[in-house]
Amino acid sequence: MIKKVLLTIIIINFIAFFSLIIYISVTDSKIKTESDIEGQNQNITNDEYIYKEDLLSLGYNVKVIEMIEEKIANLDVKNYLLSRKYDHFEEFANSEYFNIQNIERYEEYYLKHPEYTIDQVTLYVEIGLDYDFYTNINVVEDYTSITALVNKYNQIPDDATFNNLLTLPKPYSNNGKKHVRSEMYEPLKQMIDDAKKEGIKLVVISSYRDKTVQTNLFNKYTKNNGLDYALKYSAKPRHSEHELGLAIDFNTTQPTFKKSKEYKWLKDNAYKYGFIERYPDKKEFITGFAYEPWHYRYLGVDIATKIYIENITFEEYLVKYQK
C-alpha cells in the first residue's frame, strides 16, 4: 500500500516537472517570435527593433527573421539584408554551404541557372563558378601544402619555388628526368610497381614544370591552336597543378587513353595511393579544364579516398569539408 502511494507521488511529481519544462519552453519561444517583433521584450534594443521592423516591411516573415537572428551574428552582415529582399533567402540559409556574405551572388547565379538545386547554387558559388575563369584570382600563400588548390581562380605566387623535388628515374618516367615533390615520390613508385604486378604499365610522361616551362607550353598551344584552345587545354603560368610538383600525366595525352586498361586500373586503384583523377569527364564546368584521363593529382590517401567514394572534384571537396 505504502509503496503504491509513493509510486503515485513520484509519478505526479514527474508529470508536474515536465509540464513546467514544456510551459517554460513554449513561453520562451513565444517571446522570441511575437513579442520580439512587436518590440515588447525588455531585452530588445531600439536598433534591433527597427532592424526587425524594416525586415518585416521588406517582406520577410517572422520565421525568416528568426532564422536571420539565429544564423547571422554579425550586425554589419545583417544590415545588408536591409538593402533588398532576397527571394530565396530561406532556402539558401538552409543549404549546407550557406555563407551570408555571398547571398547576393547566390540570387544572381540562381536566376541564371534555374536548373540547379539550391545546394548546387551555393556549392558552385562557394567554388567561385559564378565568376568568369581567370577573374577574381586568389594567390595561394600556403602553396607548399599538399592540399593547395590551383585552378583558374587560384594561382601560386609568382616567385614560388620548391626545395623538395626528387628525380623520378626510369622506368617510372619516360626519360628518367622527371621531377616530383618528395611527399608523393614513394606512393607514386609504389603505385606504378603494384600496377606492374597486375600487368598494367604506367609511365610518367610529365610532372613538375617550372614557370618558364609552363609559359612556353601555354604559348605553344596559343600559337598552334589559338587562345581559346590554349585556355581550354592548357593553363596559364602559375595556374597549372604541374607547377606544384603534385600532378602527373601518365603514358599518353592522346584521347585513346580513356579506353585503355591502364586508365581503368587508375580509376579503380589510384585513390589507394593518394591520387585522384583531377579533370574527370563532365566536370569541366567545375574544374575549368577539359577531360584529361591521364592527369592525376596527389592529395594523400584520406582525401583521395573521400573524393573517390563521393565521386566529386577537389573543388567540391574543399567547399564541403574544409570551409
Ligand SMILES: [Zn+2]
Ligand atoms: Zn597534366
